[in-house]
Amino acid sequence: MAFAGLSSSIRLNSLRLAGNRLAPQTACYSRLPNVRAFSSVLRHSTRRKGAIQVVVLGVRSYTKPTSQSQAVASSTSVGDTTTPESASSAVGADQVAALVEVPPPDSSSAADILPDFVDTAISHLPPALQYGDLAALGLASWTPAGLIRWSLEIINVATGLPWFWTIVAGSIFWKAILVPLSVQGLRNSARLLPLQPKIKEFQDEMAKLRVSGDKLALQRHALKMRKTYNDAGVNMGMSALIPIVQIPITLGMFFGVKAMCALPVVQMTYSGLSILPDLTVPDPYMVLPILLCAAVNAQISIGAAELNLTERPEMGHIMNGLRLLSGVGIFVMNSFPSGLLVALVTTSFATTLQSLAFQYPPIRKALDIPSVPAHLRGKLPSIKSSFMYVIERWQAKVAEAKAQAKQPRRR
Incomplete structure (x- = not known):
């Protein structure tokens, strides 16, 4: 009943993943085999109306790229008339589309260099570690x-x-x-140092009592030694x-x-x-x-x-x-x-x-x-x-x- 007012476009799988990310993850809850829960970035840059349009898709990638992610990447190719709304709607439940509008460059040469520079800078670095990876x-x-x-x-x-x-x-x-x-261990060792001669006597006496087999005397000696420690x-x-x-x-x-x-x-x-x-x-x-x-x-x-x-x-x-x-x-x-x-x-x-x-x-x-x-x-x-x-x-x-x-x- 609490989710009755939510839009039908929000899937139950997205809610489940969001809940798992809030909990301490010491196990992988994904049902997909060979999951590699590293965040990756699909990058593409186009020109539109004097501005550079950079579409960044933050995805949960797997060992093999899915056909869905390839379709989204192809939908944002140069000259394509697909709108950002349609591109983001094509993204799955584990993908988030972000549209970044970069101000127009000062010259056409800078506009041509910027996409390649962004792609090169990002492609040489691994994605940041995410919680649960x-x-x-x-x-x-x-x-x-x-x-x-x-x-x-x-x-x-x-x-x-x-x-x-x-x-x-x-x-x-x-x-x-x-x-x-460590502090407690130092307290014990510092307090035991002056008692070492007496402890040595107790240990020798206890060894003799073990050989004799007198259990009652052995218990008395153990209580006496414990009292010394206390x-x-x-x-x-x-x-x-x-x-x-x-x-x-x-x-x-x-x-x-x-x-x-x-x-x-x-x-x-x-x-x-x-x-x-x-x-x-x-x-x-x-x-x-x-x-x-x-x-x-x-x-x-x-x-x-x-x-x-x-x-x-x-x-x-x-x-x-x-x-x-x-x-x-x-x-x-x-x-x-x-x-x-x-x-x-x-x-x-x-x-x-x-x-x-x-x-x-x-x-x-x-x-x-x-x-x-x-x-x-x-x-x-x-x-x-x-x-x-x-x-x-x-x-x-x-x-x-x-x-x-x-x-x-x-x-």
Whole structure:
């Protein structure tokens, strides 16, 4: 009843498409096979009564041009007497006809050049991404990677940013979402650092109780350890939740952007940055892999201050191993598409700046993060010390294996 007053020319299909565009699209609702929901432009220019008539048809194009769109394009040929009203009436439900009247040029030569100039300028650029296009390509879904791709589509369509800055903005957006979890993790680690000797005693005692099999004493010891955590203000449940949230977002950003670069999202071939024009191909100058290596090393060096390397010195050697792997990984990461490396570099530098900010005393006080005493601050060992540590551990394992081999076997 609400649509009784509408004109009969409005089709139900148009209303359905308009409703779908208002809803969050993480799936393609089109019934047509092989749909490619990119907006394309049919251009044609004619002369009429001293003015240049430019008819622009914004369509939802498919893999094969329809005969209807070809008929509309032919109806606006030079010398044709078809009126704009008849041309727009021939357009289907998914096509919108727009008639633009350009003022007459100053000279006849300019009038002859303008149509060719407009056609050439537009034909060399892909159409702008429209909301729902990634769903039509199967790239938007309710998985972490699909949601991240959906957020990049929203940022690009809403702001009109080039794709280079769209990826940068999306990476910062998802990094900002993880900031509350990072703050809670720093609170727990800073409050646990002074308790490390006592925690070590609890863990050793609990290991002995497990061997003895005394379940009642084991439960008492667990309650005592939990009370120690509560008195220190440590939320162990939040500590367990942090990796559950961080890992899907990190992997989703990696695989989400990688799939967009691998699949034919043609808009990403024009990044908007002259020195890095195509985001779907590797960086030809290897600048992005080197920047990523530098960002990872800076992140590890700055973040080591929050680690308890006094009680767990092996963590420092593991961090040094990661630093070496990041240098070797330059040649591996050089095969990644540039768009993926832009996301990784942005995330790494954002994490480094976040670590620097959280070590600033006024910020720590405002966020209720306890200050770490100077003697408890972690400092990475030298690379030489890490090599000696690995050699000593290897020699100890070999000696232990030989000692076990010499022992007589029990029958």
